[in-house]
Amino acid sequence: MELRDLYVRFRDPKTIKALAKEIELEASKLANPINIMEVCGGHTHTIMKYGLLQLLPKNIFFIHGPGCPVCIMPKERIDHAYILAMQENVILCTLGDMIRVPGSKGSLQDARSKGADVRFVYSPLDVLKIAKENREKTVIFFAIGFETTTPMTAALLESAIAQKMTNLLLHINHVTVPEVMRELIDSRDEHIDSYNNQIDAFLGPSHVSVIAGSKIYEEFPAKYNRPVVVAGFEPVDVMEGVLMLVKQFNEGRCEVEVQYKRSVTREGNRKAQELIEKYFEKRDLFKWRGLGNIPKSAWKLKDAYSDYDAERVYDLPKEEIEDHKLCICGDILRGMAKPTECQVFGTACTPAKPLGSCMVSSEGACAAYYKYGNLL
Amino acid sequence: MCLSIPSQVISIDKEKCTAIVDTLGVKREVGIDFIADEVKVGDFVLIHIGYAMNIIDEEYAKESIKLYQEIIEKMEEDERQRMIEESDNCPGGAGGA
Ligand code: SF4
Numbered sequence: 001m002e003l004r005d006l007y008v009r010f011r012d013p014k015t016i017k018a019l020a021k022e023i024e025l026e027a028s029k030l031a032n033p034i035n036i037m038e039v040c041g042g043h044t045h046t047i048m049k050y051g052l053l054q055l056l057p058k059n060i061f062f063i064h065g066p067g068c069p070v071c072i073m074p075k076e077r078i079d080h081a082y083i084l085a086m087q088e089n090v091i092l093c094t095l096g097d098m099i100r101v102p103g104s105k106g107s108l109q110d111a112r113s114k115g116a117d118v119r120f121v122y123s124p125l126d127v128l129k130i131a132k133e134n135r136e137k138t139v140i141f142f143a144i145g146f147e148t149t150t151p152m153t154a155a156l157l158e159s160a161i162a163q164k165m166t167n168l169l170l171h172i173n174h175v176t177v178p179e180v181m182r183e184l185i186d187s188r189d190e191h192i193d194s195y196n197n198q199i200d201a202f203l204g205p206s207h208v209s210v211i212a213g214s215k216i217y218e219e220f221p222a223k224y225n226r227p228v229v230v231a232g233f234e235p236v237d238v239m240e241g242v243l244m245l246v247k248q249f250n251e252g253r254c255e256v257e258v259q260y261k262r263s264v265t266r267e268g269n270r271k272a273q274e275l276i277e278k279y280f281e282k283r284d285l286f287k288w289r290g291l292g293n294i295p296k297s298a299w300k301l302k303d304a305y306s307d308y309d310a311e312r313v314y315d316l317p318k319e320e321i322e323d324h325k326l327c328i329c330g331d332i333l334r335g336m337a338k339p340t341e342c343q344v345f346g347t348a349c350t351p352a353k354p355l356g357s358c359m360v361s362s363e364g365a366c367a368a369y370y371k372y373g374n375l376l
Numbered sequence: 377m378c379l380s381i382p383s384q385v386i387s388i389d390k391e392k393c394t395a396i397v398d399t400l401g402v403k404r405e406v407g408i409d410f411i412a413d414e415v416k417v418g419d420f421v422l423i424h425i426g427y428a429m430n431i432i433d434e435e436y437a438k439e440s441i442k443l444y445q446e447i448i449e450k451m452e453e454d455e456r457q458r459m460i461e462e463s464d465n466c467p468g469g470a471g472g473a
Contacts, residue, residue, distance in 0.1 A: 010440075015448060017451070275410075
């Protein structure tokens with residue numbers, strides 16, 4: 001097998017078409033329509049980019065979930081990043097699209113235009129390099145992401161400690177997937193009458209399970225009667241994942257299955273998990289943008305590492321901040337509304353001038369609909 | 377940010393706990409902290425924000441590819457069947473009687 005195969009085979013249009021046919025055949029046997037929540041924004045992106053919605057039969061729906069680390073960041077924490085960036089002698093580093101998300105004081109990009117040293121990094125490894133090259137400055141890593149990026153932040157801290165670095169701080173915003181899934185089901189079941197649809201099944205993101213294993217989803221079939229298929233991010237992976245879910249319904253099964261067997265095991269990567277457990281512990285509560293406080297859904301540094309914790313070294317405001325009135329990101333993250341239902345979608349809110357976070361990240365549902373909306 | 381990219385390991389530096397990988401022709405250095413004990417040159421790995429997350433299991437990848445091949449063949453066979461049936465049902469093949 002060649003490296004190319006790992007790309008082209010899983011994007012092959014013919015395979016996608018053949019899987020669509022299989023899904024159609026299976027779905028024709030379904031007693032009721034099914035709503036599949038793809039938890040992760042990466043899946044939303046694939047679904048929109050490859051036009052998979054158009055290939056699915058009428059009785060299968062996608063509900064876009066909250067799995068985009070940029071989209072769920074509440075304004076008060078973006079403000080933290082902004083405040084930290086504006087401190088004397090600080091270099092603030094962060095990943096991805098975080099730099100463009102507006103907080104109540106502006107985005108990190110705005111901070112930069114006011115003279116702050118804000119750097120977009122590709123990897124925590126770059127942060128280490130920046131800290132070494134700038135010993136006279138405090139380098140703060142605003143760490144974001146789900147289970148997939150958490151061990152890398154732990155590895156960064158481990159290296160910083162081993163190399164006796166004293167000018168590196170972390171601001172930890174790492175969140176976890178199962179807790180938010182639980183919240184979505186619980187909150188939906190509570191108000192069930194007010195929603196015309198409901199999550200029947202989950203498509204779990206593969207890379208989360210590469211680290212945490214597929215076992216993290218076992219409570220969903222067992223306690224909530226929702227099947228889960230852990231699927232990869234290529235379009236063929238997503239289509240096969242959908243097929244596997246439909247088959248479960250037809251065969252009366254409800255379980256966790258792995259489509260992405262080439263990288264996911266039940267146990268996940270133990271070494272990465274050990275690193276997380278070594279440095280982090282769960283917060284009692286963490287506020288998700290649009291979703292509110294969710295118990296045990298995020299990590300913080302253990303007390304033993306408080307010297308590295310920007311939240312403890314600096315005095316940062318604790319008050320909660322409301323979102324923009326017209327923005328319905330919260331409903332979108334809950335899977336209750338589609339981006340096109342927002343009054344300002346594509347008009348007052350665009351990727352160039354985002355009002356809400358779902359329009360910022362390329363994994364945000366609004367940004368994906370904006371970019372690939374002509375396919376709808 | 378969230379996507380992970382398949383790459384192939386070209387060389388390993390155990391001491392630095394890094395490897396050079398090839399991502400479709402682009403070479404770069406990544407951290408191998410999570411797979412340091414098992415990884416070998418030539419392995420396929422998934423890269424995410426500068427770290428190799430795991431080693432891709434080639435056997436499973438091949439198994440998937442084989443399964444897809446079968447599904448495609450089945451689809452093509454079905455399409456052939458349908459074409460034959462359609463032309464069978466069309467007397468004279470052009471315009472009818
Ligand atoms: S279009 Fe903009 S304002 Fe509307 S929900 Fe999406 S991000 Fe919020």
